[in-house]
Amino acid sequence: MADKYQNEFGGFAEKPKVPKKFYDLKYILLGLVIFFGLVFSPILPNLGKIVAAPSPNLDTPAILKLAKKDRQCVMPTPYMRTYHMQLLIDWREAAIRHGNREFISPTGKKFVANLSDTCMGCHSNKSKFCDQCHNFAAVTPNCWGCHLDKEQKVAKGGAK
Amino acid sequence: MGMDRRDFIKLAGLSTLLGLGSNSALELLRPGQAAAALEGEAKPLTAKRWAMVVNMRQLDGETAQKCIAACDRVHNVPDFGNPIAPAMKLSAADKARWEIKWIWTAPYENTFPGDTQEYVDEKVKDLKFLLLCNHCDNPPCVRVCPTKATFRQEDGIVMMDMHRCIGCRFCMAACPFGARSFNWKDPRPYIKEVNPDYPTREIGVVEKCLFCSERLAIGLMPACVVASQGALAFGDLRDPKSKVRELLDANFTIRRKPFLGTNPQVYYIV
Numbered sequence: 197m198a199d200k201y202q203n204e205f206g207g208f209a210e211k212p213k214v215p216k217k218f219y220d221l222k223y224i225l226l227g228l229v230i231f232f233g234l235v236f237s238p239i240l241p242n243l244g245k246i247v248a249a250p251s252p253n254l255d256t257p258a259i260l261k262l263a264k265k266d267r268q269c270v271m272p273t274p275y276m277r278t279y280h281m282q283l284l285i286d287w288r289e290a291a292i293r294h295g296n297r298e299f300i301s302p303t304g305k306k307f308v309a310n311l312s313d314t315c316m317g318c319h320s321n322k323s324k325f326c327d328q329c330h331n332f333a334a335v336t337p338n339c340w341g342c343h344l345d346k347e348q349k350v351a352k353g354g355a356k
Numbered sequence: 357m358g359m360d361r362r363d364f365i366k367l368a369g370l371s372t373l374l375g376l377g378s379n380s381a382l383e384l385l386r387p388g389q390a391a392a393a394l395e396g397e398a399k400p401l402t403a404k405r406w407a408m409v410v411n412m413r414q415l416d417g418e419t420a421q422k423c424i425a426a427c428d429r430v431h432n433v434p435d436f437g438n439p440i441a442p443a444m445k446l447s448a449a450d451k452a453r454w455e456i457k458w459i460w461t462a463p464y465e466n467t468f469p470g471d472t473q474e475y476v477d478e479k480v481k482d483l484k485f486l487l488l489c490n491h492c493d494n495p496p497c498v499r500v501c502p503t504k505a506t507f508r509q510e511d512g513i514v515m516m517d518m519h520r521c522i523g524c525r526f527c528m529a530a531c532p533f534g535a536r537s538f539n540w541k542d543p544r545p546y547i548k549e550v551n552p553d554y555p556t557r558e559i560g561v562v563e564k565c566l567f568c569s570e571r572l573a574i575g576l577m578p579a580c581v582v583a584s585q586g587a588l589a590f591g592d593l594r595d596p597k598s599k600v601r602e603l604l605d606a607n608f609t610i611r612r613k614p615f616l617g618t619n620p621q622v623y624y625i626v
Contacts, residue, residue: 292517295509297400297573308574313553342518342555344432349552 250332253324257350258317270301270314281337284311312343320350401572403592405512407621408567408581409603410486415587420461420486426583427459427565432556434546444545456537458565459488459580467612467624480626486588488580489514489535489565490612490620497527497536506562512593512621513567523560532616536564593621 200208259267269276271283287309290296299309307314319325322345330337359367427433436451446454461484465472495514497506505520506527528536542559550556554570557563567590568578576582581590591598600623603609609623 288519291573292515292519293507295511295515295569295573297570310553310570312555316552341558344550344552344555346552 247332250328252326252328253321254319256318256320256325258320268301268303269318270299270305270307272302284315284339287311311339316343316346320346322347399575401575401577403511403598404594405592405621406491406567406572407512407591407593407600407623408488408491408578409589409600409609409623409625411587411589411603411607411625412483412485413625415486415584417461417484419583419585419587420484423486423580423583423588424459424461426579429549430551430568430571430579431458431554432543432547432550433458434543434556435548436541436546438548439546440548441545454540456539456543456563457535458537458563459486461485462487468610470613470615471610483626485624486580487533487535487612488622489567490533490618490622491567493619493621494617496530496532496618500526500530502526509569513569514564515566515569516562516564518555518557518561518563521561523562525562527562532613532618533620536562538562 201211203209254267271279276283287299288311290299291309297309299307301307316322322340326337326345428435433456436446436454436456439445464476464480464483464485467485467487491512491514493512495506495508498508498514501507502524503520503522505518505522506514506516509515523538525538528538539557539559539561543556544550547556568576568580571578578588578590581588589599589603591600593600593604595601603625604623607625609625611620611623614620
């Protein structure tokens, strides 16, 4: 009874012979090639390429002017590397919403909590500092819609 | 306790004598100076209630323009009549429509509507009053802001957090003084000389005078007050010895639209 089955009238009939054929195979394959080609198109051109790691540049006139032992950011470097965005949001919160614009670093130094003035005061090279990692990680922080960098001014020797 | 009246008075006298040298006693005799001498460094200016007095007897048109220019320069306020690229020049109508005002001038009848008489002193009639955000005690802009982007600080400054502003412009409709401006256009192409220490604004946010809270934080007086050559006074309304109180005690002053109940804190000596 293996190749017989009961039909709708109660009788038994032979199983209809369906030809074992893959219909429209070439169109399906073509479609798959186009589909996967599109899916992987952003990855394929960069496959096997080595992209240089970002190297933020710290050599700005303001930093070079400091003595070696004073070349310390508001927090230790590993902390800044990981949490600078959180620190900036905390500063923003403290300065604007609570009116507390003073920040005391773990070394006991006092800073004014201000991106435009304090951060960009030392790191006046946005394209060689901020943009290095931000471009590498493909993040576009919206700071620069309002806050200004001092790059051109420093290059001209006009900034403090 | 075994202390007679004589001993008690001796002890009391001695402790008064010692107390004279203390910080609180110095504060009583020469207010503010003891603390200033101790700290030395440029420290933030603080107050219980900031207020401004505009002395129109002293303020001439030229000085008023200087105050406006100083504010615009410090705060990167765009001048839509003066773009960086000549191709971006706007028509006079667009210029007026998109104007950003922090501090500006207006004649008497526009400054004090409801207070005008048919016959006004010739001098007052021609005066150009210097207008700015009144930093009201009961600010309607704060009440309507749905994101609390604008809020009242403890020292009375009506502050703005541009990061939170969604550009709904409720505050502009609420403010009876026209002190708020909306950024219809990107302001950057219209700022000839940017001050990199202060941010510009983005398209789609409201802005206004903030009593230079960023300058007070580093111990500086507001830019307009510095540029006014003494015609503007800024200080603590709760401190009876402040410049503001001195002027208010010695002169009759008026405020803009006090009948609306917003309790504005910019006073005018006419």
